[in-house]
Amino acid sequence: xxxxxxxxxxxxxxxxxxxxxxxxxxxxxxxxxxxxxxxxxxxxxxxxxxxxxxxxxxxxxxxxxxxxxxxxxxxxxxxxxxxxxxxxxxxxxxxxxxxxxxxxxxxxxxxxxxxxxxxxxxxxxxxxxxxxxxxxxxxxxxxxxxxxxxxxxxxxxxxxxxxxxxxxxxxxxxxxxxxxxxxxxxxxxxxxxxxxxxxxxxxxxxxxxxxxxxxxxxxxxxxxxxxxxxxxxxxxxxxxxxxxxxxxxxxxxx
Numbered sequence: 001x002x003x004x005x006x007x008x009x010x011x012x013x014x015x016x017x018x019x020x021x022x023x024x025x026x027x028x029x030x031x032x033x034x035x036x037x038x039x040x041x042x043x044x045x046x047x048x049x050x051x052x053x054x055x056x057x058x059x060x061x062x063x064x065x066x067x068x069x070x071x072x073x074x075x076x077x078x079x080x081x082x083x084x085x086x087x088x089x090x091x092x093x094x095x096x097x098x099x100x101x102x103x104x105x106x107x108x109x110x111x112x113x114x115x116x117x118x119x120x121x122x123x124x125x126x127x128x129x130x131x132x133x134x135x136x137x138x139x140x141x142x143x144x145x146x147x148x149x150x151x152x153x154x155x156x157x158x159x160x161x162x163x164x165x166x167x168x169x170x171x172x173x174x175x176x177x178x179x180x181x182x183x184x185x186x187x188x189x190x191x192x193x194x195x196x197x198x199x200x201x202x203x204x205x206x207x208x209x210x211x212x213x214x215x216x217x218x219x220x221x222x223x224x225x226x227x228x229x230x231x232x233x234x235x236x237x238x239x240x241x242x243x244x245x246x247x248x249x250x251x252x253x254x
Contacts, residue, residue, distance in 0.1 A: 034082055037078075037082065038082050038083065041078050041079050042079070044071075044075050045072060045075040045076065047132070048068055048071050048072050048075065048136070051068060051129060051132055051133060051136065052065070052068045052069070052072070054125070054129050057122065057125050057126045057129050058126055058129040058130055058133060058158075058161070061154060061157075062103060063146075063147075063150045063153075063154060064133065064137070064154055065103060066100065066103050066104065067136070067137065067140055067145070067146060068136075069096055069099055069100045069103065070100055070145065071140065071145075072096050073093065073096045073097050073100055076089055076092055076096060077093055080093055116164060116165060116168050118172075120169075123165055126161075126165060127162065130158050130161060130162050130165075131162075133158055134158050134159075137151055137154055137158075138151070156202075159202075160204075160206075163196065163200055163202060164206065166193075166196055167193050167197060167210055170189045170192045170193035170196070171190070171193050171213065171214065173185075173189045174186045174187075174189030174190040174193065174214075175217075177189060178217070178221065183221050183224055183225055186217075186221055187218060187221050187225075190214045190217045190221070191214075191218065193210065193214045194211065194214040194215065194218070197210055197211045198211070
């Protein structure tokens with residue numbers, strides 16, 4: 001009687017140990033998934049806040065600002081659900097939802113396209129900001145969080161801004177190269193700008209004016225190159241004549 005009881009107890013202990021171990025592993029997996037989800041949410045929050053705070057580089061319309069604030073609100077709410085004791089997250093969520101409410105009642109406005117900075121690093125920051133915004137805009141639209149017409153309008157505005165950065169950069173390089181008498185390089189820059197402008201879907205005064213500017217610059221460069229070639233030919237001819245004159249000149253007697 002004692003031996004079967006001992007065996008039964010041992011088996012029960014083994015089963016309990018296995019059960020406890022399985023439950024512990026399950027809790028560890030849940031904690032790992034929770035940490036991974038929290039980290040993913042935090043990265044999304046940081047990226048969205050960076051875009052929002054970077055509005056000095058890419059001015060935001062009311063619609064885009066609302067999109068970013070609502071995304072921040074969604075991410076914060078999900079983080080609060082994972083960490084309900086985090087008071088700072090709840091406070092940030094409350095503040096964000098208040099801003100969303102205030103902005104929702106404000107008059108909708110499309111932001112003006114800003115003047116472009118001269119600094120290449122600032123231009124690069126603008127391009128990165130525009131790309132992130134356009135990606136986020138499409139993602140939020142796919143989730144059903146953005147009105148289709150607003151997405152079309154905002155994406156077109158951002159595309160035009162990206163076009164301007166590209167064109168103005170090429171034109172600036174072309175002007176600088178021309179000022180330094182690097183006419184071949186200048187022609188390449190103006191040709192690149194003209195190609196971009198001719199293939200864009202945007203048709204407005206900016207595109208028309210820049211096409212005229214690039215074409216005029218290319219015509220002037222063509223004239224300058226022809227004049228330069230003519231001067232080179234003339235100089236080579238003068239040098240050849242001089243060499244011939246020296247060759248057939250009377251020899252001096254010493």
